[in-house]
Amino acid sequence: MSEPVKSRKKLSSLIYSEKARGVFAQILVTGGIAFIAWYLISNTFENLANQGIATGYSFLSLESSFGISEHMIEFTPADSYGRALMVGLLNTMKVSLLGIIFASLIGFVVGVSRMSKNWILSRIAAVYINLFRNIPVLLQLIFWYTLINNGFPSPKRALEVLPDVFLSNRGVLFPVPADHPAYFWMGVVFVIALAGVWLLRRWALARQDRTGQSFPYAWAGLALVIVSVFITYIVCGAPTEMSTPVLKGFNFKGGAKLSPEFLSLLIGLSLYTSTYIADIVRSGLQSVPKGQEEASTDLGLKPSQTLVHVVLPQASRVMIPPLTSQYLNLTKNSSLAVAVGYPDLVSLSNTTMNQTGQAIEAISIFMGVYLGLSLAISLFMNWYNKKMALVER
Amino acid sequence: MSNVAIKPPSQGGIVNWMKENLFSNKLNTVISIICIYFIVKFLVGVVDWGILNAVFAADASACKAASDGACWGIISEKYRFIIFGTYPADEQLRPLIAMVWFVGLIVCSLHRSFWKLWLIPLWVASLIGLGVLMWGGVLGLSYVENTQWGGLPLTLMLSVVGTVAAFPLGILLALGRRSELPLIRVWCVAFIELVRGVPLISVLFMASVMFPLFLPEGVTIDKLLRAQIGIILFTSAYLAEVFRGGLQAVPKGQYEAAAAMGLTYWQTMRVVVMPQALRIVIPPTVNSFISMFKDTSLVLIIGLFDLLATAKVAITDPVWRAFYIEVYIFVAAIYFVFCYSMASYANNLETELRKGEQH
Numbered sequence: 001m002s003e004p005v006k007s008r009k010k011l012s013s014l015i016y017s018e019k020a021r022g023v024f025a026q027i028l029v030t031g032g033i034a035f036i037a038w039y040l041i042s043n044t045f046e047n048l049a050n051q052g053i054a055t056g057y058s059f060l061s062l063e064s065s066f067g068i069s070e071h072m073i074e075f076t077p078a079d080s081y082g083r084a085l086m087v088g089l090l091n092t093m094k095v096s097l098l099g100i101i102f103a104s105l106i107g108f109v110v111g112v113s114r115m116s117k118n119w120i121l122s123r124i125a126a127v128y129i130n131l132f133r134n135i136p137v138l139l140q141l142i143f144w145y146t147l148i149n150n151g152f153p154s155p156k157r158a159l160e161v162l163p164d165v166f167l168s169n170r171g172v173l174f175p176v177p178a179d180h181p182a183y184f185w186m187g188v189v190f191v192i193a194l195a196g197v198w199l200l201r202r203w204a205l206a207r208q209d210r211t212g213q214s215f216p217y218a219w220a221g222l223a224l225v226i227v228s229v230f231i232t233y234i235v236c237g238a239p240t241e242m243s244t245p246v247l248k249g250f251n252f253k254g255g256a257k258l259s260p261e262f263l264s265l266l267i268g269l270s271l272y273t274s275t276y277i278a279d280i281v282r283s284g285l286q287s288v289p290k291g292q293e294e295a296s297t298d299l300g301l302k303p304s305q306t307l308v309h310v311v312l313p314q315a316s317r318v319m320i321p322p323l324t325s326q327y328l329n330l331t332k333n334s335s336l337a338v339a340v341g342y343p344d345l346v347s348l349s350n351t352t353m354n355q356t357g358q359a360i361e362a363i364s365i366f367m368g369v370y371l372g373l374s375l376a377i378s379l380f381m382n383w384y385n386k387k388m389a390l391v392e393r
Numbered sequence: 394m395s396n397v398a399i400k401p402p403s404q405g406g407i408v409n410w411m412k413e414n415l416f417s418n419k420l421n422t423v424i425s426i427i428c429i430y431f432i433v434k435f436l437v438g439v440v441d442w443g444i445l446n447a448v449f450a451a452d453a454s455a456c457k458a459a460s461d462g463a464c465w466g467i468i469s470e471k472y473r474f475i476i477f478g479t480y481p482a483d484e485q486l487r488p489l490i491a492m493v494w495f496v497g498l499i500v501c502s503l504h505r506s507f508w509k510l511w512l513i514p515l516w517v518a519s520l521i522g523l524g525v526l527m528w529g530g531v532l533g534l535s536y537v538e539n540t541q542w543g544g545l546p547l548t549l550m551l552s553v554v555g556t557v558a559a560f561p562l563g564i565l566l567a568l569g570r571r572s573e574l575p576l577i578r579v580w581c582v583a584f585i586e587l588v589r590g591v592p593l594i595s596v597l598f599m600a601s602v603m604f605p606l607f608l609p610e611g612v613t614i615d616k617l618l619r620a621q622i623g624i625i626l627f628t629s630a631y632l633a634e635v636f637r638g639g640l641q642a643v644p645k646g647q648y649e650a651a652a653a654m655g656l657t658y659w660q661t662m663r664v665v666v667m668p669q670a671l672r673i674v675i676p677p678t679v680n681s682f683i684s685m686f687k688d689t690s691l692v693l694i695i696g697l698f699d700l701l702a703t704a705k706v707a708i709t710d711p712v713w714r715a716f717y718i719e720v721y722i723f724v725a726a727i728y729f730v731f732c733y734s735m736a737s738y739a740n741n742l743e744t745e746l747r748k749g750e751q752h
Contacts, residue, residue, distance in 0.1 A: 026576040033580060040607040047606045118421045119414035120428045134732035135725045136687040139701055143721045146708075150717065332592035339694055346594060359602040367591045374590030 044360070051357075059356045060085070066351060068343045070259055081352050085365060088348035095265050095344065096331040102270035103330060104323075107277025114282050125278065133275040137268055138336050144264035145340040152260075155251050164244045166252065171263055173245035176256040182236030189232040190225065197221035261342035265334065273330045277323065284319035285311070317388050321381055328377050332370060345369060453712045464716040468723050471707040475724065478543015478698045484535065488546035491526045494519065495553055503679070503738055516557060523550070539617050543698030545727065547617075551699065552686040555624035556632075556678075562625070563632030568662065570637055581633070588630035593688050596623045601695040620692050628685050635677045639670035673746065679739040683732050690728075700724055 048055055060082035068075050072090045075083060114125035132140070149169050153159060158168035166173045177183065197217075204215035245255030258266075288311050296310040297303075337344035345366050353362035415425040446462025448455045449469065456464035468475075477485045498519055501507045527546070530536035542550075569581030588596070600623035601616060608614065614622075643666050651661040693702035704724040708717040 022574045026574050029580060030576050043609050044606045047608075047610065050610065116424075117414070117417065118424050118428075120425050120432075124428060124432070130733060130736075131729070134683075134687075134729045134736065136690040136701065136728055138690045138693070139721065139725055139728065142701070142705065143718075143725075146717050146721070150715075335592040335594045336691070336694075338594065346592070346598075350598070353602065359598075360606065363595060363598055363603055367595045370592060370595065371587065371590040375586075378586075 053357050055361070057361055059352075059358050059361070062356070064352070064355075066355070068348070070262065070343055081356070084348050084352065085345065088343055088345035089369065091342065092331070092334055092337075092344040092346075095262060095269070095337070095342065096334045099266055099269040099273065099330050099334065100327050102266065103273035103277055103326075106270060106274035108281050110274060111278035111281030111285070114278060115285060129275045129278050132271045137272040137333055138339055140272055141264055141268035141336055141340055144267050145260060148260040148264055155247060158247070158252075164255070166245055168252075169260065170251065170257070171260045172258040173252050173255045174258075175242045175244040177239065178241040178243040180236075180239040180241070182233060182239050185236055186229050186232050189228050193225040193228045196224060196228075200224070259342075261337070261340050264340050265337050265342050269330055269333055272333070273326055276326050276329075280319050280322045280326065284315040287318045288314045320384060320388070324377055324381055324384075328374060331373065335366075335370075456716060463719050464713075465719060467707070467713045467716040467719055470713065471710075471720070472723070474544075475700070475703045475707050475720070476544045478547065478703045479541045480543060480546070481535075481537060481541065484529070484537060487526050487529070487534065487537075488542075488544075491523050492546050492549055495523070495549060499553070503675075503742075520554065520557065523554075539615065542617065544703045545700045547698065548686070548689050548700040551621060551624055551689040551692065552682065554621060555628050555685055555689070556682045558625045559628035559632050562629035563636055564667075566629060566633035567636035567640060570633065571640055585630045585633050588627055589634070593624075593627055593691055594694060596627045597691060597695050599623065616695070617697060620695060620697060624685070624689065628681065631681050631684075632678065635674050635681055636670065638677065639674035640666065642673050643669050676739040676743040676746070679735055679742075683735050683739075686731060686735075687728065700727065 045055075061080050063078055064081045064084045065077045066084070067077050068084065068087055070091060071087045072094060073083075073087060075087050110125045110128055113121050114129065116122045116125075148171070152167060152169040155166075155168045155170055158166040158173075161167050162174075164175045200221055201217045204217040208214050243254045243256075245252040245257075292310055292314065293306055296306045301309065334344055335346040338347040338350055341347070349362040349366045353359045356362075416422045442461065443463045446459055447465055448459050448462060449465045451466040451470035453464075453466065456466050473482070473485065477488055480488055498516070502512060502516075525531060526534070527542060527550075528537060528539065566581050566585055569577050570585065572578050572581070597620060600619040604619050604623075605613065647665055647669065648661065651665040656664065689699055690701040692699050693705065698706070701724060704720050708714060708720050
């Protein structure tokens with residue numbers, strides 16, 4: 001008789017044991033997810049087989065046979081889908097990078113204005129922030145795009161806002177230096193000079209730690225970059241030939257162009273994101289206690305030194321995490337390019353999947369790219385937070 | 394830190410106020426004068442364009458004649474299409490009632506005196522009522538296919554249903570992420586980070602293009618529902634992070650006290666932790682709703698007719714094509730009113746809650 005009682009006891013203790021329940025719950029959830037995944041995947045393979053769509057990424061090497069209006073690397077319709085997606089990725093990076101720069105500049109100015117003691121300036125900044133933040137970014141993009149396309153004059157009546165800079169419904173055209181090997185070498189020297197500046201900074205800071213003598217590495221570095229690039233320019237023959245936009249028939253030839261698609265995307269993303277950055281700048285600067293500024297002034301630091309050595313390092317601890325997440329948001333929002341026809345990664349993936357029917361593969365590629373970017377940035381953030389965390393006793 | 398701000402005694406009067414705030418020194422005076430000049434110029438321009446020279450009648454030829462004024466005529470002509478999309482004209486009272494009901498419900502839900510348990514059944518009943526009202530087919534209402542839904546009701550529906558349905562899912566994900574069971578934590582973290590790492594548009598593409606492939610043959614779910622599911626999943630990941638913040642803000646002693654009283658995990662969560670955590674997360678939840686409300690405009694990319702899409706269609710009419718600025722201003726104003734009022738509410742509540750904590 002004792003046998004069944006014992007086993008029942010064991011069973012009931014198993015039911016009430018927290019550990020056993022935990023294991024059971026985990027098995028249940030994992031099993032459920034595995035079942036759903038299996039179900040969806042088997043359905044997908046069945047559907048794909050029925051529709052005669054081959055799976056896999058081999059389509060990437062097929063000829064794309066579509067043109068792309070803006071490409072930073074050579075691209076013709078004879079090139080492959082893989083190269084088309086590469087063009088898209090570069091275009092995404094281009095518009096995101098410029099967007100981040102402009103959004104930061106505007107956001108900084110607006111954020112500082114918002115804190116101004118001048119009532120009217122602070123109100124204007126507040127109106128700007130509320131206005132551009134509370135209208136969907138997609139609406140803003142489409143508005144700018146429609147405005148440039150319909151509101152700007154045709155190339156024949158283009159506005160010449162500056163000498164040789166034309167504004168028309170084809171975008172902005174401006175002169176650039178004509179192709180010459182000198183510019184390539186200037187780029188190379190620029191990168192080398194930057195590395196030199198980094199070494200200079202390390203040396204200067206190490207010396208300051210050792211001897212207390214400061215070295216104006218920022219100015220010296222700037223001079224180093226400018227002088228070395230300028231010398232390269234002279235050595236390579238100082239080319240002066242320019243490529244200027246000239247009206248030929250219905251359109252412009254020559255010069256460089258910012259297309260309406262690119263411009264509207266850049267303007268929309270910059271204005272929208274700048275409202276968030278303005279608030280981040282404001283709260284960052286406000287987070288530094290006033291006593292810090294007063295104390296450093298009393299120590300005899302100049303206002304510029306106070307800003308660089310006392311206020312900004314403390315404000316950046318508060319500002320950088322939300323700033324990075326805004327930069328990431330801007331990059332993700334650049335995928336709205338598909339609505340205005342700018343050939344970014346998502347837009348070209350869309351074209352690719354419409355042509356090949358490889359929806360899963362195309363979507364997985366751009367999701368993977370964005371995911372990788374997000375993970376890289378959050379890893380960087382963790383590293384940064386650890387580095388910047390207040391070292392307390 | 395003391396919060397008492399010491400203000401120098403003000404002499405009062407508008408002249409003194411202006412001296413203090415606008416013309417306190419040379420630089421301020423210059424800035425103020427430049428700002429005032431541009432504001433006046435801008436306002437004069439806006440009034441001239443938007444009111445004095447504007448045409449309010451729905452008359453395209455009069456609009457074209459008044460070249461330096463706004464043409465609000467396009468709004469009087471198209472507003473029903475922009476707001477209601479292709480919903481049958483005779484039945485547009487139904488989406489109107491649905492919208493008013495839901496806006497009222499949101500306003501009530503955001504007020505403290507309504508934070509009671511019966512709010513949950515009320516929301517569920519309202520969502521069912523919304524379906525009945527919009528689809529019809531029962532109670533003498535004629536049936537309206539959901540491909541005909543559009544405009545502001547669609548925008549509101551996608552964001553409201555998206556947030557409300559994501560609410561319980563977000564809570565579960567947040568609890569899962571803080572769970573002590575490793576596998577559950579891993580799955581929750583994976584879902585949250587996966588969704589938060591990709592743009593909404595990719596989730597919508599998945600919903601519109603990939604999702605049909607996942608279903609067994611013969612089963613189809615229409616596009617609106619697919620987009621809605623995508624939005625719910627997307628929002629739940631963001632809400633999960635909001636709730637995690639709330640859960641982390643509940644002091645550890647509360648968990649320990651509940652455990653000491655012999656409460657189970659779910660009792661602890663329901664009776665002790667959640668009531669405290671949810672109060673903290675209301676402002677960020679409202680903010681998350683605002684971004685969802687703005688982001689629903691993305692559904693136009695996969696071909697649904699939300700408020701922005703109907704506006705885009707309205708200006709393809711060749712007669713009215715030139716007056717796109719007015720239409721976009723109209724739609725932007727609608728979005729602005731919704732977002733701005735909710736954002737101000739969230740801000741006020743946050744300040745209030747913070748004040749409450751300091752007592």
